[in-house]
Amino acid sequence: AAAGLCPGRALLARRRGALRALRCSVRGLAAGRETHFGFQTVTEAERREKIYQVFENVAKKYDVMNDSMTLGIHRVWKDILVHKMNPSPGTLLLDVAGGTGDIAFRFINYVRSVRERQLQQKLRHHQNLSWQEISESYQEDKFNLLGDSQVVVCDINKEMLKVGKQKAQHLGYSEGLSWVLGNAEELPFDDDKFDVYTIAFGIRNVTRIDLALEEAYRVLKPGGRFLCLEFSHVSNPLLSRLYDLYSFQVIPVLGEVIAGDWKSYQYLVESIRRFPPQEELKAMIEDAGFLKVDYQNLNLGIVAIHSGFKL
Amino acid sequence: GQGSGSARPQPLEPSLLRFLVCPLSKRPLRYEEATNELINEELGIAYPVIDGIPNMIPEAARTTQKQPPAESSEQP
Numbered sequence: 562a563a564a565g566l567c568p569g570r571a572l573l574a575r576r577r578g579a580l581r582a583l584r585c586s587v588r589g590l591a592a593g594r595e596t597h598f599g600f601q602t603v604t605e606a607e608r609r610e611k612i613y614q615v616f617e618n619v620a621k622k623y624d625v626m627n628d629s630m631t632l633g634i635h636r637v638w639k640d641i642l643v644h645k646m647n648p649s650p651g652t653l654l655l656d657v658a659g660g661t662g663d664i665a666f667r668f669i670n671y672v673r674s675v676r677e678r679q680l681q682q683k684l685r686h687h688q689n690l691s692w693q694e695i696s697e698s699y700q701e702d703k704f705n706l707l708g709d710s711q712v713v714v715c716d717i718n719k720e721m722l723k724v725g726k727q728k729a730q731h732l733g734y735s736e737g738l739s740w741v742l743g744n745a746e747e748l749p750f751d752d753d754k755f756d757v758y759t760i761a762f763g764i765r766n767v768t769r770i771d772l773a774l775e776e777a778y779r780v781l782k783p784g785g786r787f788l789c790l791e792f793s794h795v796s797n798p799l800l801s802r803l804y805d806l807y808s809f810q811v812i813p814v815l816g817e818v819i820a821g822d823w824k825s826y827q828y829l830v831e832s833i834r835r836f837p838p839q840e841e842l843k844a845m846i847e848d849a850g851f852l853k854v855d856y857q858n859l860n861l862g863i864v865a866i867h868s869g870f871k872l
Numbered sequence: 873g874q875g876s877g878s879a880r881p882q883p884l885e886p887s888l889l890r891f892l893v894c895p896l897s898k899r900p901l902r903y904e905e906a907t908n909e910l911i912n913e914e915l916g917i918a919y920p921v922i923d924g925i926p927n928m929i930p931e932a933a934r935t936t937q938k939q940p941p942a943e944s945s946e947q948p
Contacts, residue, residue: 713891740925741892741925742926742927742928743929744929747930749919749928750892754890754891
């Protein structure tokens, strides 16, 4: 399995310092360029199609599979991401490849609790007011429980968004949440709009990561923050071997047993191996214009959070 | 349940209009409530809103140049 670290990564490592000349659909131009799908070599068009199918197939079982494969630890990683973000009420978040809503729901919970604390603080300082005045001040904020915070979930896959929207309805999330079908490489959002851009376990599936990073930069407000949560590289040799064993022996089997889909999970595991390691991704993020780029390893590098600012 | 064959099409979330632009030209769009589409007049294309979710993938857009029948786009 370790032999899979092959020259294909050189394709991804190509850093594009030059500006894109044309603002036309990239896919039309680059359909034939070679890239990888897991350990296979395919054209960019084929890769996009294959990845679309992977997520179409796994959408309904996505959450169950995440829990099984990571023994529930993915929830902690996502919690850490949102805590790192530390959003204050009024924050505008764009969550890309956010399909089933995990980050969006955590964001909403977080700003809600911050907001509640703000309101409690406010009430404590109103000790000398009459009940009438206190209740009035509470009424004002009653319809602003999120404090104008908003999250837009953008995903390229219809099935994933469908699952996300259903989950939202089921769990009672509606205010401050919207869904858009869009492509990370070609975002349908205006410049300088969002305070935070997140992409959790999504950037690995983007075919042109450089374009996605440029788009992230474009749509962020000046001062805005880019946050990427993604599987990364384990340098510890012992852990690396155990991780490989687990990845290649256990995960596809789980995929077959739980989702009836060995191949999609084979792809998942291979795509993790193909993805640039921490330093390389950091450099790509810097290439897109971000500053103060840094990363934080979780679980010894099984997962990493990269952060950068548009300054 | 929320099936794809719902009689009344879900309209677009109004707050999205603050952010949404055409992914190709990055220019503003006009929301046409009657057909539930986001229209780029300049390029003559319309992005459908399906189940309340705007489909902003260029391949999904239809051209508005001629007078096409007012039907919802086929899902790719």
